Amino acid sequence: MTSAAASALSPADTSAAVAALRAALGSDVILLPQEFAGRKNADWSRMPCAEPVALARPRSTEQVARIMAICHAHRLPVVTQGGLTGLTGGACLHGGELALSLELMNGIESIDTVSGTMTVLAGTPLETVQVAADAAGFLFPLDLGARGSCTIGGNLATNAGGNRVIKYGMMREQALDIEAVLADGSIIGGTHGMIKNNTGYDLRNLLIGSEGTLGVITRAVLRLRPKPRAVSTAFCGLPDYQAVTTLLSRAQAMLPAGVSAFEVMWPGYHDFVTSRMPELRAPLAGRHAYYVLLESSGADPARQAEAFEAFLGEQLEDGVLDDAALAATESDALAFWAIRDAPGEYPRFIPGRVSFDVSFAIADVGLAAQRCEAALREKWPQATILIYGHLGDGNLHIVVHEPDWPASAARAVQDVVYGITGEMHGSVSAEHGIGSKKLRVLGLTRTPADLAAMRAIKLALDPLWLLNPGKVLV
Template sequence: MDSLIHRLQALLRADQCLVGLDIEPRYLGDTMEKLSGALPLAVVRPESVAQVSAILRSCNDAGVGVVPQGGATGLAGGATPAGDCIVLSLERMRGVEEIDPAARTLTAWAGTPLQAVQEAAWDAGFFYPVDIGGRGSCQIGGNVATNAGGNRVIRYGMTRDQVLGLEVVLADGTVLTSLNKMMKNNAGYDLKQHFIGSEGTLGVITRVVLRLQPQPRSTCTALCAVSGYEDVLRLLQALQGSLGNALSAFEVMWPDFYELITTRVPGRPAPLAQGHGAYVLIEASGSDAARDQALFQAALEGVLEQGIVEDAVIAQSQAEARRLWAIRDGSGEFRSVFWPHVGFDVSLPAGDIGRFVAACTDAVRRRWPEAKTVFFGHVGDSNIHIGVKAGEGDQPTDDIDAIVYGLVRDWAGSVSAEHGIGLLKRHYLRYSRSEEEIALMKRIKRTLDPRNILNPAKIFEMQ
């Protein structure tokens, strides 16, 4: 191990290779999982693709694991060091390299914060649609590596749908550069797809080419109350029919979530009365402010007249829109009002979600009669988030996981909608993937990383 550290120290400046007490706590994990026990062997902070290549070649030769890290905002333990390993932080490889107006693309280094990508695109007259709460801290390389989702998936898709080209460094140091800018490119295998969503287990992403969208010139926002989940589905169908692709967000909050946020979080007053079956935050964006507002108003009047919606409030300003979104984004306040709890990010067929929520609530309360739950999510893209608090103090995490993930398996859902598998969900991957699928994943892993140095122990264990 000492020889590897000496080799890395020879490749990098002192401030790029941290060891021992120089390793800051922020490198010891992500939002949900921190390293306990021994520190990683070193934290390396390369500033070029050549340095990434040299680091990986050295670690591969030594058979030492490498854990790539972006902004460490993940929720599945994917950035947590495991065993004797090197942490490879991309934080110094940041910046927007190019915006191509004709191709409508943006090329950025992997360590560029998502917010910086959004702002650069906007300043150039374009729009980058992926948006998540950690926009100021998360990095675009990490977004690609975990296939981040967010609130606008219903219209624009996941991060995967925004990526045209990648530069990736393989385990042996090979640099794979395919910074494609073309929408159509069927020249052989689409190799980038192997690395998008692979959580750093197949290669280290260094640069990304992203698709950009036209800037929306208008945004309309409303909060609706409905009697139950069947009307949530009716509302979604009606709005997709009347608004079409202008519908950019469809966020559903069950009464437990809505009540928690509007009664416990300061500055989040309830714009609609408690007691409805569900609350839906709707956003539509377009290119003609006057026309779009009229269409949005007409669409809501239509669903009110049909009895699909029981009550609604339409934002009359950006400030009012932000206040409505602040309720949905209140999940960021869980540490102050709903802690400790066990959280879940799952997907199910949209038509089953209402019955699944009822079954999940029933199963949890049969085990822990005083348990509290919250349900909220995107629904239009089949994704819901769940919070379970069995009681005060330490949570019986394994037992709660077994109940919730067991139901997800029984309902043919996915144990991870948008946060990845990482360390925390490895045991449950088989609930959503067949043995044949997992075996093929491992074959791909062995082909690209035969010594198993890239983010070892994440997603699944290799024999």
């Protein structure tokens, strides 16, 4: 069965399914369209989004299981929604589906300070988890610009990345266990808090990153980390890409606390955001070929500050750095990060942008960016092209915008960037997922055998293709 078949219910069958849900769970859990009129349904991807046939707002895993069992019996497709901050249309509806929001399954159930774990419901915002971890004397390292809106369930479903992947890994590395509801209403997983749990197939990691197509994540046991007692931050100007990779390798080898963030900005991006956002102040004088936001976090404040400053001095003497500004206060560091977090303001400045989230081997990132920019500039010489990324994990973000281009230009722009990504054996999605936006280019990164294995897993866990149809696989 395909996703199209799963969503082809008649209006009468759809009405019967909604009526059964409403009878079993009540009108406070299952809302009809007139009862949630005006509610936002689309995510941040700007993909088309239909209105759901009904909105489910469960308060417990048992209610989620009941909802899924009824939908399975009636063959009603379901789209799970978190904070609606995704960028690939993963939470958007194609039509004829139930929207399943976990917004009321929100809260921290427990914190184990001995084991360094936190058990949370899937609808809990990321920032709530960060604040609670900090209050308990720990760090929850995942960090995204959408921290106030995105939810833990969505972070897990998309295997979110963010700014600290270089040191702590992606969301997959932050979860020790997850509880989830499968398409037929079965509940799997639980609340194990062990780092070592080698008991057969890892269902946790199977569901993490599956974008709601294999199950509905309802609860997670998160791994907390020791809270850094010292954070050193510098904003650096570099002469060429070789200097960027040299700085990364030297920082990882020489800084006592290692590298917790290594954000690279091409000059087009740096100049664009600092010139259009008056609240941003360029930390360095003059113009540089590359800019790097370097952060190191550790447990020894006195030794780290001295070592970090000495390291920057050595790189200046060796010519790896042209210039560097060291954050003397937390407000300085926040000002540096504000430059890197400026993409949150894109809707104000470049609403018609075409954006990319791709990745390459670290050694290939510089060439990939050069090739993409040259190819784009050849076709659209007046376009604004912004390039930046998390170099420590090979993640490159490219944003392209030309005010007067036709709607059809987006497809042509994508063909350029994704074509080069495929040629260089990169990934068409580093951290944003596939959703529906990247379906057509998934084959540039995954082989036919990969896709066949993925479809086999989908059919095993969701044979009716009811969960998030039209996403990741078709």
